[in-house]
Amino acid sequence: MTARVVDFETVDLRFPTSRQLDGSDAMNPAPDYSAAYVVLRTDHPAVPEGHGFTFTIGRGNDLVVAAVRAVANRARGIPVDDIVGDLGAFARHLTADSQLRWLGPDKGVIHLATAAVVNAAWDLAAKLAGKPVWKLLADMSPREITDLVDWRYLRDALTPEAAVDLLERAEPGRAEREARIRREGYPAYTTSAGWLGYDDAKLRRLCQQAVDEGWDSVKLKVGADLADDRRRCRIAREIIGPDRRLMIDANQTLGVAEAVEWHRGLAEFGIWWFEEPTSPDDVLGHATIQREIAPTHVATGEHAHNPVMFKQFLQAGAIGICQIDACRLGGVNEAVASILLAAAHGVPVCPHAGGVGLCELVQHLSIFDYVAVSGELENRVIEYVDHLHEHFLDPVRLRDGRYLPPEAPGYSAEIRRDTLERYRFPGGGAWH
Template sequence: MLKGKIVKLTVNDVRFPTSQGQHGSDAMHTDPDYSVAYVVIETEEGLKGYGITFTIGKGTEIVVCAVEALSNLVIGKSLKEIVSDFRGFYRLLTSDGQMRWIGPEKGVIQLATAAILNAIWDMWARAESKPLWKLLVDMEPSQLIRCIDFRYITDALTEQEALDLLEKGRAGKQQREEQMLKEGYPAYTTSCAWLGYSDQQLTQLCSTALAEGWTKFKVKVGADLQDDIRRCSLIRKMIGPEKSLMIDANQRWDVAEAISWVTKLAEFRPLWIEEPTCPDDILGHAAISKALAPLGIGVATGEQCHNRVMFKQFLQASALQYVQIDSCRVGSVNENLAILLMAAKFKVPVCPHAGGVGLCELVQHLILFDYISVSASLDNRMCEFVDHLHEHFQSPTVIRNAHYMPPTDPGYSTEMLEGSVLKYRFPDGEVWRSIL
């Protein structure tokens, strides 16, 4: 199954009109229409791989163009050729002599790279008849290492250090896998407190979540301080003093403003402030981290962190206390492996970003691998969950007792229902014809 050449790559712009209900709204993104660039690759034998990258509406068509521009680097290669030198293929995809000028390894070009590589990982897992997390867990450390491009990060993590971490992770691996299959990975919910929700809606959703067993809640903040105080007070009173509360400003503030604002919210005992300032401002995050440490509030970021190099610098500068990987922002599984291993070396917990369209489906595989094969710890660790749009996937996320249950279907959980793709394809799908 690995030998056949990839002969076809298609990509569609699929958008969901979530802005109509203020779902996903935050201080910077007030009207998101959750969307994906949806890639399907196919071999001459008919084996398919499905990949996505997440966007919030306008601009998805630009990602589609970037995928098409990179497709010539994929078509004609066999899956075996790619995965036997995955590091080399990753570098080929990110280092085209002309295309890299509009990156390199960041922005639209990296989103497109992620969509393509997610499809290749999905195809590989399907070829091996395993869910992606199990494919990763079963790999030899040396094989995992060969999937990672260590260029630009060896001053923080060498190949040998990464290999040592994976070798160390072998101890107790079978027990941790059995634990995950039985109990699942702890999750937190963001679905209750989008910024555009009314207090009544927030209260109703929080009550339902508590009844379902949720113990960790995130609140969007950053537009108006008095509103934030009221909403955080409301949530804290509802969930009580023992449950976890996180806050997320989605890049709204300057550095000094972030410190001042969060200090005023400290009475609600947030575990972290997420994306307090520009996502590229590593030293700004470091200053915020230092200022908030005496209050017991950590800094979390990563959902808009471009690549492994930025994560390296965030870790080197002690600029974050929670690493938030994203399955579509950086270069797919390959680059996230590097980030997970750097986080392990620096002893910083990984709490992935999810939600959107398909992000929960994808990132659950990565966090299961992290626990089973790398970190071996659940201390201060949790994975975001947002209850949106799972019904459009062939293998939707399964949540039980506020835990992600490990997927069992082969692949990366990336395949969308064909009917959903046709209905929500932009701009000619049935839904958009009725809106536009």
């Protein structure tokens, strides 16, 4: 008997975070952190379920859930062994319905949905392998890793052969780096202090708290009012001192020249990176900004929807920090593609996280990046936001501002059943 995907379940899961202005920024004043959640069900005795999700900020999560159903339907009936045996082919199969592809292509609602289903398949594969996803990836051969990627549009920047070379060069040190991560964890930074909706007193208190907790970088949301931002950066720098890192994030609110000006107004506070200065689609705009604000790095990626975008940001020298997102990209496979592209261009990957469960996912990607791809920790940090982790079966564990590697098999994606019921929109108890 061949075990197959026999069914799936979706949940429109929303947390009423807008009530506290958690997560507020210049573009997104009042998000309700949400997940379009999917459980792939199999008749395999060892792995009955794979859990995955994508992240949204509230209204419209129902559209993504409906898209997840359309995409997950393509997984129905596929043998589990075929999925876990060729996760690249499975991801390509999900996106190969030309009628659904038209809705993107490879972007927006349909691509967010693809991410949820691909992530669920990786959860399934890792559970069957008895490993966390980062370890499943880090134990693959260079060829197995490059086979995960759809190279059609990427070869002008990196060929699969060159990617194999890059991975082979990193192979000798894998065991040593894995041991180091188990010992020391992966560096993180916190965004919890700097949400735009917080007043100065709260900003001051949270910056101090970040210092007290051992963080060595802090990120502030900017972009609504330059005078306010100057005041807030001054407060932050005063509290974190001259040596810790300060990053700013405009959440796409500025034009190209405006972003350069904004940076000029804040440069005296010592900015490590300037995140999402302008439209996430504007590769050439970011390249102009990067030229103007160096040595401050331009950072972007949480809204970069596929590896073709990262390819261009890297080709154009438009970013100094590559912020992949585990759910905006079409799941693990496109994240692997982007990590390979970044490594080939010598640009550090510092994933976007926060939201619902993004920290849980991206820790796997960054640890894989370190162990098997870049081999570097310098200038690499995973975003950390201290929200909503309690809803996960295998939540992130931090020690001294560093992520400890997840140990449980899977993608750390599984949300507690009572949470799925309580925060189900609109019927769950939290929404009464």
